Amino acid sequence: MKLSKLVGERIKENPSGASLKSHILLLRAGYIKQVSAGIFSLLPPAQRVNLKIQNIIREEMNAIGGQEVLFPVVMPRELWEMSGRYTSIKDEMVRFKDRTGHDMVLGMTHEEASVHMALNTIKSHDQLPFMIYQIQTKFRDEARPRGGLIRVREFTMKDAYSFHTSQEDLENYYKKVFDAYVRIYKRIGFKKFIAVKSDTGMMGGKVADEFMAVTDVGEDRLVICPHCSYSSNMEVAVSVKAQNDGQIAGELEEVFTGNAHTIEDVCVLLETDPAHTAKAVCFKTETDGKLVVVFLRGDYEVNEIKLQKLVRSELLPVDVEEFGLSGGNIGCLNLHLPEGSYVFFDETLKGLENFVTGANKKDFHLKNVSASRDLKDVEFVDVSFVKEGDHCAFCGHELKLTRGIEIGNIFQLGTKYTQSMGMKVTMPDGTTKEPIMGCYGIGVGRSLASIVEEKADEKGLVWPMTIAPWHVHFCPLRMDNENVSAVADEIYKKMLDACIEVLFDDRNVSVGIKLTDSELMGLPIRVIISPKTLANGQAEVTLRESGEQLFINLSDLISELKVLIQDEIDEIEEYAKSPKITYSEN
Amino acid sequence: MKLSKLVGERIKENPSGASLKSHILLLRAGYIKQVSAGIFSLLPPAQRVNLKIQNIIREEMNAIGGQEVLFPVVMPRELWEMSGRYTSIKDEMVRFKDRTGHDMVLGMTHEEASVHMALNTIKSHDQLPFMIYQIQTKFRDEARPRGGLIRVREFTMKDAYSFHTSQEDLENYYKKVFDAYVRIYKRIGFKKFIAVKSDTGMMGGKVADEFMAVTDVGEDRLVICPHCSYSSNMEVAVSVKAQNDGQIAGELEEVFTGNAHTIEDVCVLLETDPAHTAKAVCFKTETDGKLVVVFLRGDYEVNEIKLQKLVRSELLPVDVEEFGLSGGNIGCLNLHLPEGSYVFFDETLKGLENFVTGANKKDFHLKNVSASRDLKDVEFVDVSFVKEGDHCAFCGHELKLTRGIEIGNIFQLGTKYTQSMGMKVTMPDGTTKEPIMGCYGIGVGRSLASIVEEKADEKGLVWPMTIAPWHVHFCPLRMDNENVSAVADEIYKKMLDACIEVLFDDRNVSVGIKLTDSELMGLPIRVIISPKTLANGQAEVTLRESGEQLFINLSDLISELKVLIQDEIDEIEEYAKSPKITYSEN
Secondary structure (H helix, E strand, O other): OOOHHHHOOOOOOOOOOOOOHHHHHHHHHHOOEEOOOOEEEEOHHHHHHHHHHHHHHHHHHHOOEEEEEEOOOOHHHHHHHHHHHHHHHOOOOOOOEEEOOOEEEEEEEEHHHHHHEEEOOEEEEHOOOEEEEEEEEEOOOOOOOOOOOOOOOEEEEEEEEEEEEOHHHHHHHHHHHHHHHHHHHHHHHOEEEEEEEEEOHHHHEEEEEEEEEEEOOEEEEEOOOOOOOEEEEEHHHOOOOOOOOOOOOOOEEEEOOOOOOOOHHHHHHOOHHHHHHEEEEEEEEEEOOOEEEEEEEEOEEEOOOHHHHHHHOOOOOOHHHHHOOOOOOOOOOOOOOOOEEEEEEEEEOOOOEEEEEOOOOOOEEEEEEEHHHOOOOOOOOEOOOOOOOOOOOOOOOEEEEEEEEEEEEEEEOOOHHHHHHHOEEOOOOOOOEEEHHHHEEEHHHHHHHHHHHHHOOOOOOOOOEEEEEEEEEEEEOOOOHHHHHHHHHHHHHHHHHHOOOOEEEEOOOHHHHHHHHHHHHHHOOOEEHHHHHHHHOEEEEOOOOOOOOOEEHHHHHHHHHHHHHHHHHHHHHHHHHHHOOOOOOO | OEEOOOOOOOOHHHOOOOOHHHHHHHHHHOOOOEEEOEEEEOHHHHHHHHHHHHHHHHHHHOOOOOEEOOOOEEEEHHHHHOOHHHHHOOOOEHHHOOOOOOEEEEEEOOOHHHHHHHOOOOOHHHHHHHEEEEEEEEOOOOOOOOOOOEOOOOEEEEEEEEEEOOHHHHHHHHHHHHHHHHHHHHHOOOOOOOEEEEOOHHHHHOOOEEEEEEOOOOOEEEOOOOOOOOOOHHHHOEEEEEEEEOOOOOOOEEEEEEOOHHHHHHHHHHHHHHHHHHEEEEEOOOOOOOOEEEEOOOOOOEHHHHHHHOOOOEEOOOOOOOOOOOOOOOOOOOOOOOOOOOOEEEEEHHOOOOEEEEEEEEEEEEEEEEEEEEOOOOEEEEOOOOOOOOOOOOOOOEEEEEEEEEEEEEEEEEEEHHHOOOOOOOOOOOEEEEOEEEEEEHHHHHHHHHHHHHHHHHOOOOOOOOOOOOOEEEEOOOOOOOHHHHHHHHHHHHHHHOOOOEEEOOOOOOHHHHHHHHHHHOOEEEEEEEEEHHHEEEEEEEEEEOEEEEEEHHHHHHHHHHHHHHHHHHHHHHHHHOOOOOOOOO
């Protein structure tokens, strides 16, 4: 490809409105162009990366027996009503009426379509297990698209669905997909990624893992144990909470605290710290408007995801006065709640001594509360977020909190969709059974942007050899020099003949522009020739990632380039052979 | 791939509601499944064909310098307002509001998106020409989806857009795309296809060609000259009309015809034939409600596409009495029309003698009308359809009328989109110019269905080797026989090791089911082993298309299969080397 004809433009300045590295660089290097909020066109270099990532995914899905199919983008309402999701999914799903007035939706996921394909097609247990997958455009009407390709409304996704006759079979296959995912991310070039347990959310399943590109700019909060293999999305992370092994300090004492209603104010007034308080956090259930009160140590935060599971409802904010309580003075002793209310004591209170809580009386708090003495019949539950300083529940080491971008997820779905859509297969004993499903997604564009987040540096993009749009950026300097331009044409032709994927900067522009553009575009190998290198019969070869520089005789150039390219591909493929996640900070 | 796990079901009976061969067979062989009217899922075999067709298209687009990109499926109203098509395209385009109330559309074509990509990105003449293309899902809300994949609402399409600084440059590139298209269809396996001149319709361009799979079941009517290279869509076809070299028969004569208002009734009454009448066909312009009267020979039909171009408006039905005319008695002599009305005399009347026309008087017609005498100042125009018996306007031979399915089209667009969207490039002399565009489409799914129409026989599908989902259908009979099943497993493994694309019918079902299924699914080569063939150390190999049968020693099987596969691929590729269309009836 000649750069002079490549559609796209390199821009020097950071575009306004972009803050993420991947967003800025993909715009500046001419890889993407925004068409609407969260909707982008991919320019030729990005589409080349996109197709290469798709091919890696396709190969690994095929290797575990996946059968590629294509589901529709547009589906009729009826299909989504069978599963109940036509109403349960809110504004993220686009709905419209077709010209006949029929309700249609834009697919944001394809569980229903996958069961529809299997329904009446797969009838017998011996046709199972099987996995079908597609790589396709999806639309999800995100409320807050942001970050370039990180959080978009339209995106290319690989989604896969497996069908099994037993939970055991699903679990075996789930493990295979897990391993395939690890290979996929490694082959794409990721080093900093992990798999975490996650909440199953609207998918309605039980076990789920998320694959996370670990980066400070990620939207997801992650908990990692640097010692054992434990890692988790903050939403479902567990930990051994930092304990305060205090003494029982004395008798309960009611103290006037007046307008001090927040933990901070109370701590200042009573000369203590949030770790020696039990705060109350209140909600109302969405389903039936019941009051929910959670007590937890003052320096922790309520994890609403965990709490929702206990009350089996979404949670709404509440005005506690409505329920006859004194806001700012709610405490864990002598609390009188309306019938049907929920009250939970978080495990951060377990063993806590000598702490402060509300007195359930306007303007008063209690001092010297003791969990062992005053809360001895209480059952403690885990409804708090993990916090810096907590320890691993499995190995005891101190946990690390970090952030990540979700680049894939896998779910054990159960029978939610086969049951609601009436799919059954005949078992060997003649009975029928609803197949148990797994589903498995990878965001292609988000993977592309996340690898940029991991690899790019201050000069621009840095592509791994396996997904680089081209392998070589051929950059002859001084194209106005007849010798340079003649040799350049000759070398370019040889590269094409040798099937080297090359971007040829055939422009007659300044050295500065050529070098800056090449660093910005991020191809793995840059080859420079100039009057100076030609005088030595050489080309200057620079590796984008390491910065390593080589001078290679022109006669060996093509063969040496082929070796450099193949060596990096081999290295990545070798690394990908093991499905072990070897994430480290470095 | 083992057939026992292949998602999809072979069905014996013809599905109700399907009449086209491709629709019936793709359903019966387990290739497609309908999700909604005009919306299908592709099962694994169809998706394999789909990807192979896409790859052929991709290779040929890249070979003529095409740069693959990806435009969004969902686009904002603003983009389509710039070109004026937000309002000019009617119900076929899906419109919806996103969660913020913003008007969005589903892309049914991407001229606007392609200009958007180039806008502010391409600035100078030396960046032109260039061509960008994508292969992507489109949605077009067809009023009457039908025929399986032939006329759908959702489909995969390759759409390409080229940009040029001169008409000459566009025309040169247009020719290259034309040739690439011919190679694409040949490589897919088409023999019966042609290119025809066509109407540019809503695309708003000037020159356009359509590629047509020639088949009796096509929706498009085609005109072909079997002698010279002339071929055309009926909509714009021209011809030398069958002449009647009659004599002037005598004086004009007004005759009472009473209730005989149709050509048929008048002919019976006056003992003549439609070829000796001049009928009047009337319309109203949509733009300003003007009357349009067309006179043409009674055995021809008005071509509204041609007529619309003359009056520059869509046409509506009309009640002629409103305009003071006597319906059924309108004639081409002494006609008095309201001011501003249009009247056209079709060239079928040129040289016509001794004919009947309305007398422009209730219940009367005129006899013995003579074009040379009574219409001597008239300018004849071409507003009629070509008819069986007409002759080629270029070589004089008799034309053939047939039908076709449009499998691709190419347009010289002009500056409609660059102008309306304000895209300009700087020319060498410092002036600016709006690039001239071409656009080029191929329907992937429709090509898939059309090749089925061409190749399939009464037993089922027949795939050309270049796009077959698998090359070999391996069909061991009597899998309950231990020897057969052991040898089968061994051969299957060897095929996989040799990278032969094979579908292995590993089921233990009857010979009849196995053979019928293999014929229905249509893979190019069937390999049978059975206790009988194994006794001779042989496999029975049948070529699906020709029916040719070979017995091959097991020791040579793998190498022979590779030769058979490669030979057919080579043959197709050789045939595709010439961009000449070599359509023949046989």
